[in-house]
Amino acid sequence: xxxxxxxxxxxxxxxxxxxxxxxxxxxxxxxxxxxxxxxxxxxxxxxxxxxxxxxxxxxxxxxxxxxxxxxxxxxxxxxxxxxxxxxxxxxxxxxxxxxxxxxxxxxxxxxxxxxxxxxxxxxxxxxxxxxxxxxxxxxxxxxxxxxxxxxxxxxxxxxxxxxxxxxxxxxxxxxxxxxxxxxxxxxxxxxxxxxxxxxxxxxxxxxxxxxxxxxxxxxxxxxxxxxxxxxxxxxxxxxxxxxxxxxxxxxxxxxxxxxxxxxxxxxxxxxxxxxxxxxxxxxxxxxxxxxxxxxxxxxxxxxxxxxxxxxxxxxxxxxxxxxxxxxxxxxxxxxxxxxxxxxxxxxxxxxxxxxxxxxxxxxxxxxxxxxxxxxxxxxxxxxxxxxxxxxxxxxxxxxxxxxxxxxxxxxxxxxxxxxxxxxxxxxxxxxxxxxxxxxxxxxxxxxxxxxxxxxxxxxxxxxxxxxxxxxxxxxxxxxxxxxxxx
Numbered sequence: 001x002x003x004x005x006x007x008x009x010x011x012x013x014x015x016x017x018x019x020x021x022x023x024x025x026x027x028x029x030x031x032x033x034x035x036x037x038x039x040x041x042x043x044x045x046x047x048x049x050x051x052x053x054x055x056x057x058x059x060x061x062x063x064x065x066x067x068x069x070x071x072x073x074x075x076x077x078x079x080x081x082x083x084x085x086x087x088x089x090x091x092x093x094x095x096x097x098x099x100x101x102x103x104x105x106x107x108x109x110x111x112x113x114x115x116x117x118x119x120x121x122x123x124x125x126x127x128x129x130x131x132x133x134x135x136x137x138x139x140x141x142x143x144x145x146x147x148x149x150x151x152x153x154x155x156x157x158x159x160x161x162x163x164x165x166x167x168x169x170x171x172x173x174x175x176x177x178x179x180x181x182x183x184x185x186x187x188x189x190x191x192x193x194x195x196x197x198x199x200x201x202x203x204x205x206x207x208x209x210x211x212x213x214x215x216x217x218x219x220x221x222x223x224x225x226x227x228x229x230x231x232x233x234x235x236x237x238x239x240x241x242x243x244x245x246x247x248x249x250x251x252x253x254x255x256x257x258x259x260x261x262x263x264x265x266x267x268x269x270x271x272x273x274x275x276x277x278x279x280x281x282x283x284x285x286x287x288x289x290x291x292x293x294x295x296x297x298x299x300x301x302x303x304x305x306x307x308x309x310x311x312x313x314x315x316x317x318x319x320x321x322x323x324x325x326x327x328x329x330x331x332x333x334x335x336x337x338x339x340x341x342x343x344x345x346x347x348x349x350x351x352x353x354x355x356x357x358x359x360x361x362x363x364x365x366x367x368x369x370x371x372x373x374x375x376x377x378x379x380x381x382x383x384x385x386x387x388x389x390x391x392x393x394x395x396x397x398x399x400x401x402x403x404x405x406x407x408x409x410x411x412x413x414x415x416x417x418x419x420x421x422x423x424x425x426x427x428x429x430x431x432x433x434x435x436x437x438x439x440x441x442x443x444x445x446x447x448x449x450x451x452x453x454x455x456x457x458x459x460x461x462x463x464x465x466x467x468x469x470x471x472x473x474x475x476x477x478x479x480x481x482x483x484x485x486x
Contacts, residue, residue, distance in 0.1 A: 019072055019082070020072060020075075020079065022073060025069060025072060025073070026069065029065055029066065029068075029069045032065050033062055033065060033066075036058050036061050036062050036065070037058065039058075040054050040055065040057055040058030040061070041054075041058075050406070050408070052336070052474055052475045052477075053336050053337065053339075053475070056318065056321075056336065056337060057337060059318070059321045059322050060321060060327070060329075060337065062325060063321050063325045063326055063327045063328070064327050066325040067285055067286070067325070067326070067327045071254065071283070071285055074283065075252075076249055076252065076254070076283045076285075077252050077254055078211060078251065078252025078253070079252075080211070080212075080214055080252075081211065081214040081252055081253060081254065083214070084213075084214030084215055085192070085214065085215070085254070088162065088190070088191070088192050088215060089192070091162075092162045092163070092192070096160055096162070099160040101113075101156070101157060101158055101159055101160040102159070102160040105158070105159060105160075111347040112347035112348055113158070113159035113160060113161070113345075113347065113386075114159055114161065114345045114346070114347070114348070114349050114350050114351060114386075115161065115163060115348045115349065115350065116161060116163040116164060116165060116350045117151065117152075117155055117161060117164055117165070117350055117351055117352075117353065118164075118165040118166075118167055118350055118351070118352045118353070118363055119143070119148060119151065119164060119165070119166055119167070119352075119353050120134065120143075120166075120167045120168050120169060120171075120352075120353070120354045120355050120363075121142070121143050121148055121166065121168070121169070121171060121174040121176075121181055121355060122141060122142045122143070122168060122169045122170075122171070122173055122174040122176075122355050123136055123139055123140065123141030123142070123168075123169045123354075123355045124136065124137075124138065124139060124140075124141070124142075124168075124169050124170065124173045124174075125137055125138075125168060125169045125170040125173065125198070126170055126173065126198070126200060126201065127170070127198050127200070127233055127234055127237070128297075129232050129233050129234075129297075130232060130297065130298060130300075131232075131260070131262075131292060131294075131296065131297060131298060131299075131300055131303055132296050132297045133293065133295055133296040133363065133364060133366075134167075134168065134169060134296055134354075135296045135297040135440055135442055136168060136169045136170070141169075141354075141355040141356060142174065142175075142176050142355055143176070143353070143354070143355050143356070143357055143372075144176050144177065144373075145176040145177040145178075145179045145183075145184075146177065147357065147372060147373060147376065148176075148184060149184065149187065150376065151353065151372060151382065152164060152184065152188050152191065153188075154381055154382045155382060156188075156190075156191070158381060158382055158383055159382070161191075162190065162191050162192060163191065163192050163193075163194070164188075164191055164192070164193050164194075165193075165194045165195075165196070165350075166181060166193060166194070166195040166196065167195075167196045167363060168196065168197075169355065170197060170198055170201060171195050171196070171197060172197060172201040172202070172206065173201065181195070182206070182209055182210070182213070182216070185213055185215060185216045186213055189213070189215055191215065192215055192216075192217075193215060193216040193217070194216070194217055194218075194219060195216055195217070195218045195219065196218075196219050196221065196258055197218050197219070197220060197221070198220070198221050198233065198237070198241075199218070199220040199221065199237075199240060199241040199244040199245075200237060200240045200241070200244075202218065202220075202243075202244035202247065202248070204247060207244075207247040207248055207251050207253060208251065210248075210251070210253045211251040211252060211253050217253070217254045217255060217256065217285070218244075218248070218253075218255050218256075219255070219256045219257065219258040219286075219288055220241050220244060220245065220255060220256070220257055220258065221233070221241075221257075221258050221259070221260075222238070222241060222257050222258070222259055222278070223259060223260065223262075223265050223269075224259070224265045224268040224269050224274055225238070225268070225273070225274060225277070226238040226239075228264070228265045228268060229241070232260075242282070245282045245283070245284075249282070249283045254285045255283075255284060255285060256284050256285050256286035256287055256288065257278050257284050257286075257287045257288070258287070258288045258289075258290070259287070259288070259289055259290070260290050260291075260292055261289050261290065261291045261292060261305055261313065261330075261332070262292045262303040262304075262305065263292075263302065263303055263304065263305050263306060263309065264303070266305045266309040266312075266313055267309075267312075269289065270289075270313065270316045270317060270320055275287075275320060275324065275326065279324075279326055285327065286326075286327040286328070286329075287326065287327070287328045287329070288328075288329055288331065289313075289317070289328070289329065289330040289331065289332070289333075290331050290332065290364075291304075291305055291310065291313075291330070291331070291332030291333070292304055292305065293364045293420070293421055294452075294455070294456070294459075295364060295366055295442070295443065295446070296366070296440075296442055297442065299442070299446070299452070301455050301459065304459055306462075307462050307463050307465065307466040307467075308466065310332065310333065310463060310466060310467070311466045311467075311469075311470065313330065313332075313333060314330070314333040314415075314470060317330045317333060317334070332418075333415065335414040335415060335416075335417040335418075336414040336415065336471075336475060339402065339403045339404070339414060340398055340401055340402060340403050340412070340414045340417040341362075341394075341398050341401075341403075341417045341418055341419060343361040343362035343365065343394065343419075344361035344362070344390075344391040344394035344395055344398070345361075345385075345386045345391050345395065346394075346395050346398055346403070351385070351386070351391075353372055354368075354439060356371070356373075356439075357371045357372040357373035357374070358370075358371050358372075358437060358439055359371065359372055359385050359388075360439065361390075361391060361394050361419075362418075362420065364418075364420060364421070365419070365420035365427065366438060366439035366440065366442075366443040367427075367430075367431055367436035367437065367438055367439065367443060368436060368437040368438075368439060369388045369389075369390035369391055369434060369436055369437075370384075370385045370388050371437075372385065389434060390430060390434040390436065393430060393433075393434070394419065394430070397419060397426070401417065402414065408475070408476065409476075410468070410471065410472060410476065410478075413464075413467060413468055413471040414471065414475075415467035415468070415470050415471045415475075416460075416463065416464055416467040416468065416471070421456070421459070421460060422460045422463065422464070422467075423460060424453065424456035424457050424459075424460055425453075425457050428453055431447060
């Protein structure tokens with residue numbers, strides 16, 4: 001066994017060394033590109049929607065491959081970090097389904113466990129951005145270190161989870177029991193971490209430690225170029241983000257960008273100017289787009305992208321993935337890629353835990369069905385959380401809405417998949433039926449604010465017509481396609 005591990009390690013070392021040589025890597029990239037075309041070629045009897053989704057998945061995988069070619073060719077990834085990442089991803093992708101935890105979960109529940117968890121360890125943030133989903137700022141609210149450590153440990157043991165997303169507040173402000181968030185990353189070196197951060201606390205010491213650890217990638221929040229970013233986040237923030245990006249590039253730490261898409265920056269965020277700057281000049285590896293949802297601090301319905309903007313954003317995002325080959329995900333428009341909503345612990349989905357221990361289906365659905373602190377106090381586990389009736393109700397709705405079905409229909413529109421944003425009247429019924437606990441005072445006030453509920457329902461209805469047209473034409477093949485990678 002020891003010899004096998006040593007041989008495997010030597011092979012990984014050799015593979016990583018070869019990948020830094022263009023003459024070796026580029027033929028490999030071409031071969032993988034060719035294989036992806038074969039592997040993700042829809043069959044003649046493929047259902048129309050499945051065929052469109054298969055082709056778009058091929059575009060995403062191809063973008064990932066070409067991203068790796070770009071960053072290795074430009075020497076943006078240090079050899080040490082590359083070894084850590086490829087080792088962890090390789091082990092995760094090749095062995096996840098065979099893990100005893102995953103097999104045990106399948107036997108007990110008849111489905112796969114969640115793939116990842118999102119944890120907001122602390123409420124505090126050094127910025128105070130308008131429209132912040134978490135209403136973060138100066139203040140208290142910390143999930144104890146021992147609790148977070150137990151959550152990660154249990155998620156690995158019970159569900160085989162190896163990916164954890166850290167949000168906030170600002171994760172780099174977190175301190176509990178004498179430990180910071182990077183101590184968690186270091187202890188669980190067998191896991192991959194993605195951290196959403198405003199980038200202003202990305203000191204030289206933090207970057208050095210990230211380079212040494214190798215298993216965390218930060219997604220730095222931007223709103224576009226300087227005017228848009230400083231306009232929402234504060235004067236000077238854009239330049240501080242650029243300093244962080246420069247330090248990360250120098251250290252060979254992979255990073256990406258994260259943007260909240262609003263009515264005011266919708267056209268700019270995927271412009272050639274922005275993409276060429278952050279992916280070309282700054283060396284970002286990936287980009288995540290989150291369409292503004294009116295929750296948290298000062299919910300403003302005027303910030304929600306219009307249906308026309310959302311359609312254009314969908315079209316443009318697939319142009320970017322296909323033509324620029326950038327790894328870009330739009331969590332408001334790319335529902336078909338993951339077969340709808342992935343919240344509430346759906347198999348191959350996730351759950352969200354905030355700084356108070358409240359467990360919610362999604363970061364953008366601030367109503368809790370359980371509290372991890374109470375669950376642990378009662379000698380429970382994450383399995384008890386997963387089995388909560390509310391989460392099961394959401395998962396049943398996901399199945400009824402088309403998840404896991406081979407033949408898809410207009411009734412299960414994955415361009416309109418969010419029960420909170422797109423089907424808010426249904427979510428209001430869940431809040432009442434399951435007596436869900438609001439995350440904060442803003443969420444509590446929204447429960448009793450009839451005008452807020454009406455506005456959310458109206459928002460969903462406005463988006464339905466445009467999203468249904470895309471679903472019918474580009475995915476179900478009913479009419480002339482709007483054409484975006486499908």
